[in-house]
Amino acid sequence: MKIFIFFCITLTCVFFGNVSNANPLPYEAIFNFGDSISDTGNADKTHPPFPSNSPYGSTYFKHPAGRLSDGRLIIDFIAEAYGLPFLPAYLNLTKDQDIKKGVNFAFAGATALDFEYFIRNRVDKPATDKSLSIQLGWFKKIKSSVCKSKEGEIGGNDIIAHLSYRNVTELRELVPPMVEAITNAIITLIEEGAMELAVPGNFPIGCISSILTLVNSTQKDDYDQFGCLIGFTSDKNEIIKACYGASGTYNVNVNIPCGSPTTTVCPNSSKVINWDGAHFTEAAYKQIAKGLVEGPFVNPSLESPPFKIA
Numbered sequence: 001m002k003i004f005i006f007f008c009i010t011l012t013c014v015f016f017g018n019v020s021n022a023n024p025l026p027y028e029a030i031f032n033f034g035d036s037i038s039d040t041g042n043a044d045k046t047h048p049p050f051p052s053n054s055p056y057g058s059t060y061f062k063h064p065a066g067r068l069s070d071g072r073l074i075i076d077f078i079a080e081a082y083g084l085p086f087l088p089a090y091l092n093l094t095k096d097q098d099i100k101k102g103v104n105f106a107f108a109g110a111t112a113l114d115f116e117y118f119i120r121n122r123v124d125k126p127a128t129d130k131s132l133s134i135q136l137g138w139f140k141k142i143k144s145s146v147c148k149s150k151e152g153e154i155g156g157n158d159i160i161a162h163l164s165y166r167n168v169t170e171l172r173e174l175v176p177p178m179v180e181a182i183t184n185a186i187i188t189l190i191e192e193g194a195m196e197l198a199v200p201g202n203f204p205i206g207c208i209s210s211i212l213t214l215v216n217s218t219q220k221d222d223y224d225q226f227g228c229l230i231g232f233t234s235d236k237n238e239i240i241k242a243c244y245g246a247s248g249t250y251n252v253n254v255n256i257p258c259g260s261p262t263t264t265v266c267p268n269s270s271k272v273i274n275w276d277g278a279h280f281t282e283a284a285y286k287q288i289a290k291g292l293v294e295g296p297f298v299n300p301s302l303e304s305p306p307f308k309i310a
Helices: 042-046 074-081 115-120 132-145 156-162 168-172 175-191 209-215 282-293
Strands: 003-008 011-018 027-033 102-104 150-154 196-198
Touching (some): 074 282
Parallel strands (some): 003 150, 027 102
Antiparallel strands (some): 011 150
């Protein structure tokens, strides 16, 4: 059986396993590694739940569904395109649950580098210690019962942890150890049986409203024609603002978390890219998923999906 891994560098790693001729679907399972960009419930398991009337999940699920967005994530769209169910979060698995079609190991706040790296370098510690190596350990625990396929994205939280301490030039020095951590994970997955890998890059984080708020540059030359920070990826474009947030130029206030009484939700999240300052809307994730599954963002391309992303 041929194995395919989709490894998305903000912290997601997915194995796609090709199926036998008896199964008409291109892949029979997806196993995902990552951070909040693809977490479907692991972090939610360890934190107080969102209130039932929270706008998280409101676009598609109509209630909070363990995802830090208003609806589906990239990994959800990929699973649907290949006729597979939404991936269950590893920490939500029950005894004897059928996991032959995939599991999601992604954890919001996770990093490519191990937690000890941040302590050793005296920078802001990540929100969690569930780094890529920890997620690989989870996979190994259940490998014997599945061992079919995998996907992922990681690295964004590593950069964010250093923003307060380094300029763009210094941040580039962080790239080699991040790449090494991701490379080691890829090697591990190959040793576990993966045969095809795709390694996309990070999002243009200079366009993310929470990063724009943290940097808060007053220099016009720091921004491009779209209002994004140069070096991470004038007038600010309205589409960059967070849909769900508080106040400020980008509707982000680091002292007022989403869910506070003073936060508001934009009238139509399908018209904007950013959801809550750090994460994208379902509409944005849909376009990214289409670029990955239907082209042109993966080369060589994935197997043709039996279903269109809609």
